[in-house]
Amino acid sequence: MSTTGARKRVLMIATARPTFVVDVASRYAAAARALVEELGAEVFGPSELVMTPEDIEAALPYLQEDFDLVVNVCASFSDASPALALYAELDQPVLLWSFREPGPVGDRLWLNSLCGSNLYAHALVRAGRSVRLMYGNPDEATVAEVLRNAINGTLPSGAALAPVHGERAKDKEAVGASLLGMKGQRLGLVSEAPPGFTPSQFDPELLEKLFGLQVEQLSIDEMFSKIDDVAPAQCDAEQKSARAAQPSLDSVNPDEVARSAATTVAMREWGAAKDLSAIAVRCWPEFPTQRGVCPCSSLSRIADEGTPTACERDVYGAVTMLMMQSLGSGPTYLVDTVDLNTDNNSVRLWHCGSAATALAADPAEATQFTHCNRKIGVAGNFPLKTGPVVMARLTENNDGGGGLRLLIGAGESIPAPNHFQGNTAEVRLDVDASSFVNSLVVGGFPHHTVLAWKDIRPQLRTAADLLGIPVTEW
Structure with missing residues (x-):
């Protein structure tokens, strides 16, 4: 650490991913660095965005020095690989700086910066590190004030909202029966967790112990082989059915629609053959890069048929969906928290287009389109329905005791345009959104939570009690 009276030393590293709007990310990162310098600190770290393994390697030597403050600018979303490579052994807290979404309403997520901080934080806290969050753009006075305080030793609050203690279900036996009904169910997994997606890692023994769930896993090549085996007549029938349900498919490249149909048939048949109760799929990079298709609409079709589907092979996310469904939630959707609107105390919850069309604000207008980042078909592009909602998530318990914990939140999905390409819900929270x-x-x-449109909080609390897992409810 620097001595008293000396110029403060700040390490700044800006991370990003090439699939987002890199020129905007770079411009925001440069403005962030300039602000720290304007505040009188001496800034260290690479001046360019860190996006590749080589970039990470070049940034590592900076970590050998002492700094008064370490700032990771999440200039855009990226997986948590850079966070773990750079900060997993760092004793001092990392200040994660996220920017507001700059793109126009209805466009893609240009940065997805907040979600990037969320994923970084999960990985680092899971590794025993400490993080803080700063949200806002470099030209905001409140951001400059928070940053000035951080440079001088007063970091943003690491305190969390105080958990609430809500009512339990009146029929405890019914909840127990619902959990018992999960015993012996099978969860289908396609491939491994995407690189750097720590929430998608899981413990199969824990799933067996807590829920009695079994795992049926395919490699990505085995899944592709099943897709190749789909008969042309089956593919044609699925295309006809999908186009009848969503005529907007006529605007999508026909070859991509055909590949999507074959993917749907293969996943559906696999699910039926193995009696799968939920499916979690590694949806990138292999599907778009090797097969020229995004499986989002396939996951949507299967979800509409009653089988919960989770992208990014998020196992605990899929288990959360399965548990919520067993407790009476109806259809659910796996979402990122991507934006914060303090004007109406809301957060924008989003994912890139695999929501069941039954969850659309207007199911008749559940448009199917190309994927927001990959620009190939097929993914949904429609706002999610309005009304009271519950957010929940099973995840690792980081208190050292092992096992899982359950997150619960609630609010109301309010009428709003589809703010980002894919599926978006704007949710006015029951608690302070910033907190x-x-x-x-x-x-x-x-960074993934599960969104449901039925208030099953009493059942979720009771289920957690019966499972012996702690609840964090806001």
Whole structure:
């Protein structure tokens, strides 16, 4: 650490991913670095965005020095590989700086910066590290004030919202029966967790112990082989059915629609053959890069048929969906927290297009389109329905005792345009939205939560009691 009276030393590393709007990310990162310098600190670290393994390697030597403050600018979303490579052995807290979404309404997520901080935080807290969150753009006075305080030794709050203690289900036996009904069910997994997606890692023995769930896993090549084996007549029938349900498919490249149909048939048949109760799929990079298709709409079709589906092979996310469904939630959706609107105390919850069309604000207008980042078909592009909602998530318990913990939140999905390409819900929370986002990040919770449109909080609390897992409810 620097001595008293000396110029403060700040390590700044800006991370990003090439699939987002890199020129905007770079411009925001440069403005962030300039602000720290304007505040009188001496800034160290690479001046360019860190996006590749080579970039990470070049940044590592900076970690050998002492700094008054360490700032990771999440200039855009990226997986948590850079966070773990750079900070897993760092004793001092990392200040994660997220920017507001700059793109126009209805466009893609340009940065997805907040979600990037959320994923970084999960990985680092899981590894025993400490994080803080700063949300806002370099030209905001409040951001400059928070940053000035951080440079001088007063970091943003690491405190989380105080958990609430809500009512339990009146029929405890019914909840127990629902959990017992999960015993012996089978969870289908396609491939491994995407690189750097720590929330997608899981313990199969824990699933067996707590829920009695069995895992049926395919490699990505085995899944592709099943897709190749789909008969042309089956593919044609699925295309006809999908186009009848969503005529907007006529605007998508026909070859991509055909590949999507074959993917749907293969996953559906696999699910039926193995009696799968939920499916979690590694949806990238191999599907778009090797097969020229995004499986989002396939997951949507299967979800509409009653089988919960989770992208990014998020196992605990899929288990959360399965548990919520068993407790009476109806259809659910796995979402990222991507934006914060303090004007109406809301967060925007989003994912890139695999929501069941039954969850659309208007199911008749559940548009199917190309994927927001990959620009190939097929993914949904429609806002999610309005009304009271519950957010929940099973995840690792980081208190050293092992096992799982359960996150619960609630609010109301309010009428709003589809703010980002894919599926978006704007949710006005029951608690302070800024504090909720801060708690989500500093608490090391996953970037994925599960959104449901039925209030099953009493059942969720009771289920956690019966399972012997702690609840964090805001």
